[in-house]
Amino acid sequence: MMTSLGKGIATGYLVFVALGLIIAFGVLWSTKRGRREGGQGVDIERAERAEPWWGVFVVVLLAILLGMTIWRAPWFTEGDDPRDVQVKVTGIQFGFLVQPTTVKAGQNVQFNVTSKDVNHAMALFNPQGQMIMNVQAVPEYTISRSYRFTEPGTYTIRCFEFCGYQHHKMIYPAFQVTA
Amino acid sequence: MMTTAVPPVAPGALPYDDAEMPLSLVQTRTRRFVLRVIWSSTAFLVVAGILGLLLRLRQGEVISMGDNFWYAVMTAHGLGAFIAWAGFFLMGITFWVLMKVGMPLRSFVLPELMYWSMMLGVVGIVLTTLLSGFGGSWVFLYPLPFFSAGQWSDTVTGIFSTSVLLAGVSILAYCAAVLQTCLSPALKAEKDTLGQRIGLTFGFGLLFPSRFKTKRGKIAYPVLPFAVNAVDMFLATLPFALLLVFNIVQSVNNGFSINVLLAGNLLWAFGHPVVYLLLFPAAATYYYLIPRYAGRELVAGKAVAVAWLIALTMNLFVWAHHLYMNYPDGENVQQTLGTIMQPTTYALVLPSALSLYSIAATIYRSNFQWNVASKFLVAGIVSWLVAGLQGIINATAAFQDTLHNTLWIVGHFHNMAFLNMGLLIFGAMYAFLPELMGRPWWNERLGSWHLWGTIVGAYGWVTCQMIQGLEGAPRRWAVLPSEYLTLTHISLGFLALLVAAQLVFAYNLWTTLRRSPFDDPKAVSVLGGTQR
Numbered sequence: 001m002m003t004s005l006g007k008g009i010a011t012g013y014l015v016f017v018a019l020g021l022i023i024a025f026g027v028l029w030s031t032k033r034g035r036r037e038g039g040q041g042v043d044i045e046r047a048e049r050a051e052p053w054w055g056v057f058v059v060v061l062l063a064i065l066l067g068m069t070i071w072r073a074p075w076f077t078e079g080d081d082p083r084d085v086q087v088k089v090t091g092i093q094f095g096f097l098v099q100p101t102t103v104k105a106g107q108n109v110q111f112n113v114t115s116k117d118v119n120h121a122m123a124l125f126n127p128q129g130q131m132i133m134n135v136q137a138v139p140e141y142t143i144s145r146s147y148r149f150t151e152p153g154t155y156t157i158r159c160f161e162f163c164g165y166q167h168h169k170m171i172y173p174a175f176q177v178t179a
Numbered sequence: 180m181m182t183t184a185v186p187p188v189a190p191g192a193l194p195y196d197d198a199e200m201p202l203s204l205v206q207t208r209t210r211r212f213v214l215r216v217i218w219s220s221t222a223f224l225v226v227a228g229i230l231g232l233l234l235r236l237r238q239g240e241v242i243s244m245g246d247n248f249w250y251a252v253m254t255a256h257g258l259g260a261f262i263a264w265a266g267f268f269l270m271g272i273t274f275w276v277l278m279k280v281g282m283p284l285r286s287f288v289l290p291e292l293m294y295w296s297m298m299l300g301v302v303g304i305v306l307t308t309l310l311s312g313f314g315g316s317w318v319f320l321y322p323l324p325f326f327s328a329g330q331w332s333d334t335v336t337g338i339f340s341t342s343v344l345l346a347g348v349s350i351l352a353y354c355a356a357v358l359q360t361c362l363s364p365a366l367k368a369e370k371d372t373l374g375q376r377i378g379l380t381f382g383f384g385l386l387f388p389s390r391f392k393t394k395r396g397k398i399a400y401p402v403l404p405f406a407v408n409a410v411d412m413f414l415a416t417l418p419f420a421l422l423l424v425f426n427i428v429q430s431v432n433n434g435f436s437i438n439v440l441l442a443g444n445l446l447w448a449f450g451h452p453v454v455y456l457l458l459f460p461a462a463a464t465y466y467y468l469i470p471r472y473a474g475r476e477l478v479a480g481k482a483v484a485v486a487w488l489i490a491l492t493m494n495l496f497v498w499a500h501h502l503y504m505n506y507p508d509g510e511n512v513q514q515t516l517g518t519i520m521q522p523t524t525y526a527l528v529l530p531s532a533l534s535l536y537s538i539a540a541t542i543y544r545s546n547f548q549w550n551v552a553s554k555f556l557v558a559g560i561v562s563w564l565v566a567g568l569q570g571i572i573n574a575t576a577a578f579q580d581t582l583h584n585t586l587w588i589v590g591h592f593h594n595m596a597f598l599n600m601g602l603l604i605f606g607a608m609y610a611f612l613p614e615l616m617g618r619p620w621w622n623e624r625l626g627s628w629h630l631w632g633t634i635v636g637a638y639g640w641v642t643c644q645m646i647q648g649l650e651g652a653p654r655r656w657a658v659l660p661s662e663y664l665t666l667t668h669i670s671l672g673f674l675a676l677l678v679a680a681q682l683v684f685a686y687n688l689w690t691t692l693r694r695s696p697f698d699d700p701k702a703v704s705v706l707g708g709t710q711r
Contacts, residue, residue, distance in 0.1 A: 002650055003581055012572075013572060017565055017568060023539075024561050024564065027539045027542055027543050028542070031542060034544035038546055039474050042544045042545075047478050047540040048478055051478075051480055051537065052480075054536045055486070059529070062525040066522055069577040070518065073518065073577055074503070075514040093328055117326050119439070123651070131580070131581065131585075134579060134580045134584070135504065136504040138440065138507060143508060158653060162654075164250075164327065164328050168656040
């Protein structure tokens with residue numbers, strides 16, 4: 001089930017793909033006219049002069065996207081809200097050690113994620129099956145991410161970094177958020 | 180009867196016309212070499228394709244397979260499809276395109292080293308994965324190769340790493356051969372100094388035409404992406420080779436180890452640019468072929484030269500976007516790298532955006548010759564646009580909580596590698612094989628079936644994977660959670676169509692090869708002869 005971010009990504013992507021396909025179709029359709037004109041009906045120099053402006057347009061679009069998103073990179077979004085509880089998550093082939101295993105709805109929970117052996121990743125799924133967080137578990141290092149739970153229920157942790165032949169069985173199915 | 184050779188053009192119609200060809204001996208030898216690479220890489224496509232199909236059939240619970248064997252197949256499929264098929268093919272076709280724009284190989288030593296080290300490397304990868312069970316994935320994220328949970332030994336890791344290193348040697352030899360060819364006297368620089376040759380090769384002649392001149396007009400546009408790719412891949416392969424050497428040392432000395440974050444950075448310093456080992460030669464081949472079908476010069480000015488200079492520099496500074504989620508507490512360096520490498524990755528959109536503009540403007544209202552080859556090329560170009568848009572999304576750090584290591588990523592790179600570079604490869608086969616083999620394709624209608632079966636089958640399949648990814652389906656899982664099974668089954672239907680299309684292609688190719696040689700001289704239009 002898609003998150004709201006996933007739906008947003010899908011919508012933006014489809015809009016731009018549709019625009020791109022319309023333009024591509026127009027270009028391909030124009031070859032019908034080009035055939036009648038013997039390919040001589042276009043001002044090539046004008047098209048060449050326009051190319052830098054197309055480049056500027058692309059740069060402006062990308063700059064806007066960069067400005068809108070870079071501050072939402074995971075390492076910029078932690079904020080200064082006090083953490084109500086610390087949860088240590090340790091990946092080890094092929095399971096997760098989670099401590100404590102229960103928190104309360106409304107709490108701001110800091111997950112401290114690490115690994116005992118190889119690279120793993122903690123992907124946290126809410127009771128509706130939506131992935132709400134994705135944190136790498138790197139051996140010898142700890143990565144911390146916080147999340148304020150609003151909804152009680154049973155959350156699932158799946159390993160999202162390939163870690164060996166039982167990778168797909170590396171699931172922690174019972175992280176509890178109580179009312 | 181089908182004659183999809185590259186259309187002949189009147190001498191002088193393009194800035195680098197086909198009338199100016201090197202000695203027939205070099206032509207003949209280059210042709211044999213390129214054909215050898217084409218047949219070898221196509222054989223790897225068959226194997227890698229079957230392995231990929233097995234992976235998806237297992238995920239769809241249609242067949243059963245041991246868990247570790249699935250991951251070993253995944254490892255072989257990834258390296259086989261990306262490097263041994265697409266990368267190897269485009270490395271080979273590079274020398275044909277360069278020769279066609281008047282820059283023949285100066286020596287066959289480096290190309291032969293490229294060929295044989297790739298062949299040996301592929302044999303080693305096949306043996307260590309499918310027979311010895313190495314299943315660390317094609318990125319073999321350190322220290323996983325040494326934590327096999329009893330599935331393979333450190334010795335196997337050492338042999339696997341050596342095999343991949345051989346493929347790396349192949350890439351280095353290719354880069355050196357391309358630079359040797361591009362920087363040769365064949366450039367016909369007015370002032371024939373090394374500085375002039377370097378300037379011309381990297382597009383300064385387009386930016387400063389009064390300072391960098393050739394005796395034959397503009398430099399051929401395909402030279403730019405080939406040369407940029409050669410420099411970048413040479414530099415990007417070195418840190419990866421170092422990582423492989425570390426792996427080999429650790430495989431014989433358990434006391435040796437390296438920092439995990441350093442290993443990740445060394446891996447991705449190669450692991451992202453290697454995409455351009457495929458994309459840049461593909462761009463060069465589009466630059467060569469599209470003007471021939473459009474009957475006019477590539478519509479490109481100074482902007483394209485600027486774009487390739489951006490690619491030359493930025494390509495080496497984008498790797499950390501693969502490590503967006505690796506930002507350990509107190510390690511500000513990795514966070515800073517992530518912050519810097521989102522805009523540098525965005526900068527790499529420019530070469531694609533400007534190339535697509537140039538190609539579109541070249542096609543626009545041209546007297547375009549539509550045949551199977553040109554249709555494959557146009558389909559590949561449209562996929563370049565679609566997959567490029569996905570790439571911008573992937574390069575955005577803020578989206579990683581939703582996208583990181585999901586099947587969206589798998590769908591994206593298949594969209595880019597198979598539906599852009601792959602369609603270009605098929606288009607290049609339809610375009611070049613008549614002149615390389617000296618005989619026409621057997622059946623055009625079969626070519627059309629191949630085209631549409633491939634487009635519908637592959638887009639259906641990757642779209643399923645991308646939807647699954649947005650819904651949170653993990654990549655590199657032998658058995659997916661049950662909620663994703665329906666879309667997996669739907670994708671298998673599309674995969675069946677894709678496989679059927681490739682069987683049609685194989686039949687067409689086989690029948691073409693069985694025909695009497697040289698029975699239609701008109702089909703070998705560009706070389707203007709049928710000498711073998």
